[in-house]
Amino acid sequence: xxxxxxxxxxxxxxxxxxxxxxxxxxxxxxxxxxxxxxxxxxxxxxxxxxxxxxxxxxxxxxxxxxxxxxxxxxxxxxxxxxxxxxxxxxxxxxxxxxxxxxxxxxxxxxxxxxxxxxxxxxxxxxxxxxxxxxxxxxxxxxxxxxxxxxxxxxxxxxxxxxxxxxxxxxxxxxxxxxxxxxxxxxxxxxxxxxxxxxxxxxxxxxxxxxxxxxxxxxxxxxxxxxxxxxxxxxxxxxxxxxxxxxxxxxxxxxxxxxxxxxxxxxxxxxxxxxxxxxxxxxxxxxxxxxxxxxxxxxxxxxxxxxxxxxxxxxxxxxxxxxxxxxxxxxxxxxxxxxxxxxxxxxxxxxxxxxxxxxxxxxxxxxxxxxxxxxxxxxxxxxxxxxxxxxxxxxxxxxxxxxxxxxxxxxxxxxxxxxxxxxxxxxxxxxxxxxxxxxxxxxxxxxxxxxxxxxxxxxxxxxxxxxxxxxxxxxxxxxxxxxxxxxxxxxxxxxxxxxxxxxxx
Amino acid sequence: xxxxxxxxxxxxxxxxxxxxxxxxxxxxxxxxxxxxxxxxxxxxxxxxxxxxxxxxxxxxxxxxxxxxxxxxxxxxxxxxxxxxxxxxxxxxxxxxxxxxxxxxxxxxxxxxxxxxxxxxxxxxxxxxxxxxxxxxxxxxxxxxxxxxxxxxxxxxxxxxxxxxxxxxxxxxxxxxxxxxxxxxxxxxxxxxxxxxxxxxxxxxxxxxxxxxxxxxxxxxxxxxxxxxxxxxxxxxxxxxxxxxxxxxxxxxxxxxxxxxxxxxxxxxxxxxxxxxxxxxxxxxxxxxxxxxxxxxxxxxxxxxxxxxxxxxxxxxxx
Numbered sequence: 001x002x003x004x005x006x007x008x009x010x011x012x013x014x015x016x017x018x019x020x021x022x023x024x025x026x027x028x029x030x031x032x033x034x035x036x037x038x039x040x041x042x043x044x045x046x047x048x049x050x051x052x053x054x055x056x057x058x059x060x061x062x063x064x065x066x067x068x069x070x071x072x073x074x075x076x077x078x079x080x081x082x083x084x085x086x087x088x089x090x091x092x093x094x095x096x097x098x099x100x101x102x103x104x105x106x107x108x109x110x111x112x113x114x115x116x117x118x119x120x121x122x123x124x125x126x127x128x129x130x131x132x133x134x135x136x137x138x139x140x141x142x143x144x145x146x147x148x149x150x151x152x153x154x155x156x157x158x159x160x161x162x163x164x165x166x167x168x169x170x171x172x173x174x175x176x177x178x179x180x181x182x183x184x185x186x187x188x189x190x191x192x193x194x195x196x197x198x199x200x201x202x203x204x205x206x207x208x209x210x211x212x213x214x215x216x217x218x219x220x221x222x223x224x225x226x227x228x229x230x231x232x233x234x235x236x237x238x239x240x241x242x243x244x245x246x247x248x249x250x251x252x253x254x255x256x257x258x259x260x261x262x263x264x265x266x267x268x269x270x271x272x273x274x275x276x277x278x279x280x281x282x283x284x285x286x287x288x289x290x291x292x293x294x295x296x297x298x299x300x301x302x303x304x305x306x307x308x309x310x311x312x313x314x315x316x317x318x319x320x321x322x323x324x325x326x327x328x329x330x331x332x333x334x335x336x337x338x339x340x341x342x343x344x345x346x347x348x349x350x351x352x353x354x355x356x357x358x359x360x361x362x363x364x365x366x367x368x369x370x371x372x373x374x375x376x377x378x379x380x381x382x383x384x385x386x387x388x389x390x391x392x393x394x395x396x397x398x399x400x401x402x403x404x405x406x407x408x409x410x411x412x413x414x415x416x417x418x419x420x421x422x423x424x425x426x427x428x429x430x431x432x433x434x435x436x437x438x439x440x441x442x443x444x445x446x447x448x449x450x451x452x453x454x455x456x457x458x459x460x461x462x463x464x465x466x467x468x469x470x471x472x473x474x475x476x477x478x479x480x481x482x483x484x485x486x487x488x489x490x491x492x493x494x495x496x497x498x499x500x501x502x503x504x
Numbered sequence: 505x506x507x508x509x510x511x512x513x514x515x516x517x518x519x520x521x522x523x524x525x526x527x528x529x530x531x532x533x534x535x536x537x538x539x540x541x542x543x544x545x546x547x548x549x550x551x552x553x554x555x556x557x558x559x560x561x562x563x564x565x566x567x568x569x570x571x572x573x574x575x576x577x578x579x580x581x582x583x584x585x586x587x588x589x590x591x592x593x594x595x596x597x598x599x600x601x602x603x604x605x606x607x608x609x610x611x612x613x614x615x616x617x618x619x620x621x622x623x624x625x626x627x628x629x630x631x632x633x634x635x636x637x638x639x640x641x642x643x644x645x646x647x648x649x650x651x652x653x654x655x656x657x658x659x660x661x662x663x664x665x666x667x668x669x670x671x672x673x674x675x676x677x678x679x680x681x682x683x684x685x686x687x688x689x690x691x692x693x694x695x696x697x698x699x700x701x702x703x704x705x706x707x708x709x710x711x712x713x714x715x716x717x718x719x720x721x722x723x724x725x726x727x728x729x730x731x732x733x734x735x736x737x738x739x740x741x742x743x744x745x746x747x748x749x750x751x752x753x754x755x756x757x758x759x760x761x762x763x764x765x766x767x768x769x770x771x772x773x774x775x776x777x778x779x780x781x782x783x784x785x786x787x788x789x790x791x792x793x794x795x796x797x798x799x800x801x802x803x804x805x806x807x808x809x810x811x812x813x814x815x816x817x818x819x820x821x822x
Contacts, residue, residue, distance in 0.1 A: 066773035073646035140650035191613035
């Protein structure tokens with residue numbers, strides 16, 4: 001076995017260990033440790049990705065301990081897993097860098113090192129969700145992920161974040177509970193917890209036709225549980241406050257990483273536990289499809305009505321999660337590829353939007369109202385540029401990541417043989433227009449100059465990029481990531497295709 | 505013939521005081537047990553008025569169910585929907601369970617080669633007489649590592665919510681002294697029970713690989729012992745041997761040992777290298793390879809977690 005194949009194990013253990021060590025470190029050291037560890041893991045994931053692309057083994061399993069798979073724990077790595085880990089690490093480091101100055105302001109200094117513990121463990125749990133090949137291990141790390149996310153919201157100690165954190169906790173624990181019930185029933189029917197063994201037993205069960213009712217309920221419980229945790233449309237009530245009021249790094253991480261971790265787990269369950277052909281034949285997929293379609297419309301409508309720009313971006317997430325689930329709802333290979341690409345695109349773009357929105361509100365006297373950010377693009381040029389790129393990417397202008405994913409969705413919908421083609425195409429176009437309405441109106445607003453005397457009267461100041469170089473660097477790197485995803489989409493789509501093929 | 509003893513000496517005698525207490529002449533605890541007196545919360549008249557006015561306005565504007573028919577309908581619908589959803593979920597789950605394989609049937613899918621190997625080869629593979637310990641700390645040690653990190657992160661989240669860092673600086677720190685820390689009955693009982701509880705907890709942890717028990721249950725017992733001690737003797741006494749820093753370093757040491765030791769074991773296992781950890785002779789106290797130290801680690805983490813939950817919820821600090 002090549003040494004590079006140890007990377008998944010090392011990535012999980014390094015991030016967990018960094019979290020444990022952070023508990024005795026002061027805040028500054030914990031921050032450095034976190035950034036170093038995340039960068040290191042990102043670099044290692046890139047190494048693994050290159051190795052997986054060059055070798056022709058497709059995927060490999062890695063024994064966690066001295067006992068082979070059905071008895072011991074096992075993790076599994078392939079092209080897609082390495083790609084996910086790489087993008088997650090990049091987005092995490094950049095989100096943290098972009099929000100550092102707010103962390104100093106908004107978090108009690110004596111509690112700041114706790115924040116880095118949470119972030120480290122969050123990364124560890126995300127990596128474990130990505131790499132695991134055992135559904136119970138997945139559940140354990142879902143728990144860590146949930147608690148870390150609650151802490152990330154509650155670390156900014158004002159009334160609304162407490163409320164948001166409590167609401168998030170209740171909804172998220174409901175989701176965990178449903179997922180756990182689903183896992184228990186699956187174990188009862190198959191007698192296995194390892195994904196590949198489960199898949200074999202489920203194929204047998206499906207052929208024999210025993211357990212048809214519990215299987216349907218189980219799929220429903222798992223899908224609904226993970227949908228609640230990743231804020232699919234009717235279960236999104238916790239989302240706007242949680243993303244809108246938490247400190248900006250947390251908002252960026254929650255929207256771009258935490259929800260994606262659960263969605264990736266769902267993809268794994270579709271492919272590696274239940275099997276895509278059985279999922280496609282089940283009624284659950286129709287429900288997902290209609291929820292997603294509603295989410296795409298209502299999320300965008302809510303974003304249009306919203307006056308607070310942080311909450312507007314948060315509502316936009318509801319619509320984007322709807323896109324991802326619509327791709328699942330199509331039930332075809334192409335739909336899945338589009339969804340996975342959209343996950344990457346959304347994590348790169350949404351965190352950019354949150355990070356740059358905070359620069360705009362800082363330049364507008366910390367007011368978040370839509371009309372107060374007039375001309376903020378001139379007062380804080382780098383944040384304005386970031387918001388512009390993020391918006392056009394979300395709307396789907398060529399050259400940027402959003403265009404590619406919309407194109408993939410449209411192609412997938414066109415190629416769909418069933419009745420789902422028409423609603424998908426129609427809603428895709430409507431939702432794109434609605435996206436354009438609320439994002440471009442904000443872009444126009446931030447580039448509408450505010451008279452100089454009014455600016456002075458309100459006490460708004462210009463923030464040159466040199467004032468906070470880390471922030472500027474984070475935004476520029478995010479823009480680069482977006483352009484890379486947009487202009488260089490072909491190899492990435494090929495990687496996703498190959499990864500999903502290996503999932504079979 | 506009994507000698508008359510002076511009144512001062514008589515007062516000090518336990519039997520005399522007991523008699524007094526029986527007769528109801530004297531309350532032993534008056535003047536000894538201190539409690540913090542509740543202070544009235546800021547009650548300037550204007551504030552009360554303003555608060556009332558705000559609340560009335562809030563209810564008039566938003567929650568006026570009398571006139572706002574939307575809210576009236578919504579709240580009715582909400583309650584109805586909640587009840588209907590819960591009943592639907594319960595019915596669905598009960599119906600589903602009736603389709604699942606019956607409990608205890610030997611032909612169940614769950615009775616397969618996985619369970620068989622755990623039962624048959626468990627002791628040989630792991631060196632642990634207690635199969636459960638072998639399963640959670642050797643076969644599936646990665647899951648248990650996650651589980652102990654769940655406890656760790658739960659403490660971190662409670663800490664960031666409840667820990668009152670401002671208290672340390674301000675005059676509120678005197679608050680520590682105002683607690684019912686002199687309850688004689690509780691103290692005497694704790695005096696006898698605390699060592700027994702701790703020894704029993706340690707026994708359960710240390711014997712985890714030999715008999716039922718292990719880190720999770722033993723740690724819970726030790727945590728309960730610490731909570732009892734805190735209640736009987738107060739913060740000052742317990743902070744002689746258990747403070748926030750103790751908790752921090754114990755958790756750190758236990759979890760990092762778990763992480764590093766298991767990393768070694770995972771790495772050697774996955775790369776098919778020779779491991780220096782031997783399983784030893786099953787049944788000996790030092791045996792079963794890593795299970796013995798890992799049980800101690802888990803026990804320490806669980807005890808610290810339980811105790812710190814208690815103190816954080818009680819006073820927002822140690």
